[in-house]
Amino acid sequence: MGNNLEALTTIFTEFYYWVTVVMMFLIHVGFCMYEVGASRRRNHMHTLMKNTMLIPLVTITFFFFGWWIYWAFPHGPWIDGGKGLDFAAGAANAPWADTMGTNLGDHITGVFWAAFLLFSWTAASIVSGSVIERIRSGAFWILAVLIGSVAWIIDAAWGWHWDGWMVHILGYHDAYASGVIHAIAGGFALGVLVVLGPRLGKFAADGTPRDIPPHNPWLVTIGLFLIYTGFWGFYAACNVPIISPEVIDGQITGVTWTATNIYLAPTTLSAITFNFLMSLSGGLLMGYMVSKGDSFWTYSGGLAGIITASAGNDLYHPIQAMIIGGVGTFCAYKLHFWVERKFKIDDAVGAVAVHGYAGFIGVCIAGFVLWGVPSSPYEGYAAINPLGQFLGAIIMFGVLGFLPGYVCARILNGVGLLRVPKDIELLGLDIKGDEDYQRAVNDVRDAEKAILNG
Template sequence: MEEQIAALAAELASLKEATAGLNRTTAETFYFLTIPLMVLIHAGFLSYEMGASRAKNALASGIKNILAFAFIIPTFYYAGWFIYWAFPTGFSMSAGPAGISGYDYAVGAANPAGSVMGPSVADSATGVFFGAFAMFAATTASIMSGSLIERIKIVGFTILAIVLGSFVWILGAAWGWHADGWLVTSLGYHDFGASGVVHAIAGFFTLGVLINLGARIGKFNPDGSANAIPGHSMPATLVGLMLIIAGFWGFLMACVIFPGEAWSWSSGIFATIYGTPVTLSAMTFNILMGFAGGAISSWVMTRDPFWMMSGALGGIISVAAGLDLYWPPMAFVIAMIGGVIMPIVARFVERLRIDDAVGAVALHGVVGVWGVVAVGIFASGYPALTTEGAPQITLYGQVVGALVMAALGFIPGYGVSLLLKVMGLLRAPREAEIMGLDKAKVPAVAYPELLGDARVPTSPAE
């Protein structure tokens, strides 16, 4: 009998070890797959932005998008990941109530000079978590990128992208997208799908830059009226927007915490970054309803294919903050409101003589704020955390959080771009803008047959 018990115990231990290994591998694979899905967002922004540019600027627009992506990876490795773990409680870098923040914790979890930020068969989580967050960081820069097309210097844009992607937004994430974040623990701030910590911050950072950058030549008349400057390929823009939406499934998938691991909130169900329960099933209902609501209302408002597809994205952004809480018909209505807000705000921004080429201030900035505030209107009373005595979600907390995100984006966006303007690193020369940034800066031709460019191609593929 003792031998049988020992054999059963050994078999049970082996089974538990195998199950734990399978769960660990599944969790690692889950986050690994979110990364190429989020790369689709950047393929989408690339197509979207190049299509929205005139043919003479198409390659320059694409190059700065790719450079932003490339530069954010190493800068986020050396700075951004550490900021997320060090600053949730504020600038003191003290530990928060959950004990997963502060300087000492950040040194252990995100020291770029330490062994944790490198390959280890004992660690199947850090690399994929870092990768997913780096994609969030790159998304903020891509949000900004389209608004600035056809007149910004590549070096100035790259500096702005690094500041936004590797320093600014991640500070907002530490405050409002972390279980120890002071907005969460003090005000019950809830922003599951990053309507505020990604979209609002990036949108208002962009607004600050646009004020200093100025409008494209020919955009505004002396009387203040605006001229349309259509891009060279609406089909490329629409395909790009659809790719962004496809990539958003990976973005939102990466917002959940996988169950059953030492770092998990739960042993049996997905959780939000705050530890509250969520399911992929619930997310699916609301993502689709958000897409539909935003597309329909924007189409009804404008009858414009660009705004229709932007509205679909805006609908998802509208419901992202409360994606884990809404009943699907409620998500549909919230998305429809976002789809109505967006073109109205875009026209208002244009009346201020601000040239936002793709409407990012409206689509990401203001609609991101709406997404955060909507949680306070429609989901007040839910616990913000799973801990005992945790604050509840309130309209007050959501409004304050939204204002913090807007200010956190706008102030550094305005300040850094003003400094670059003073240094002569922000705006391309007038002659280059008139000629086209491709001819001024890019040793290749986007459409040689159509543009009749006689330059000798320098690309090895040609």
């Protein structure tokens, strides 16, 4: 750090990302609460552990190779101008680099890595909810590593990096991750669900879907509220908080410092605060309306509203964000039940709809509303356009989401690792733990009564 202003900027940036990481932890708390709330009593512990243990597994694998992928893969490799892997950028972010540890010359890598890591948890956690009550933990944790430390971070390198080939060639714009987190995770979940199949009893003999209500709707809604709260950290983490035009080194002239999105194009925290709240409101109003006041879908509608508007929430007007949030929520809700009926897909928490369909639609809408807006502050980048956004949405949802999820689930299914046996599903995945618990309770009761009776 050359002078005190530079030092202050660096420490501010370090602290800024650190705070976003703490806030984003609440997303995971929320996911755990709403999954447990949505599951039935005989599956609680399995559901909780399934989601909790993705934390260490995705964390260590993201340290070992996920972070390196982000820096090495922005050009494809070999998609953008024949450029291969970026070994130079990757080297500073490989697990053996001296910047990947205590380093007084680098205050940023650790907190930036952690902010991305929390996105990785979110991607895996989105999948977790849709597959509850029948997937084997071992299978899910392999899938979690695949989406959390490989698939999503490739899409981030491609479409959520200032030098990503999708930004350069397609003009792809997805500032708050409608596609790069939500569409990919929703597509991945759908790929797994196609192979995994529905929970026993979900569909009647004639194919009519049955509602499997959450055992605790209050826990579900509080969980979703916590996800909203953590989402503030997610949004802030998508920005670079302060940067000078000289450091951006693009086309911006003058000396005015600014906050930017991940593509280093200017925005403000104020802009995303307006748009976060207005798209949340558009989603909640539409969710309440379309579901006729169902609490789960009203809350999910709020989330879908934010997710739909996220691609362009750095630039939208707040009323545009509100309307886009409402449109995405309507489509996600209708698509969820249509896909359920038509293809017999049992998405236990509506994750494919709320994240996948809303994210896909949001990326596409941004192509029209932001048509012609520069995607990058650098010269030679395509402007934002509908075709680039549509192709981007397909890459996120289909190529990097659905496909790896489907293929990996097929392999796991082929070796008998994907789904618990039918008898276990009926007994409940917690059967052993529940019996041990009851035995312990009975032992203690008997002991205390014996003491009471002398």
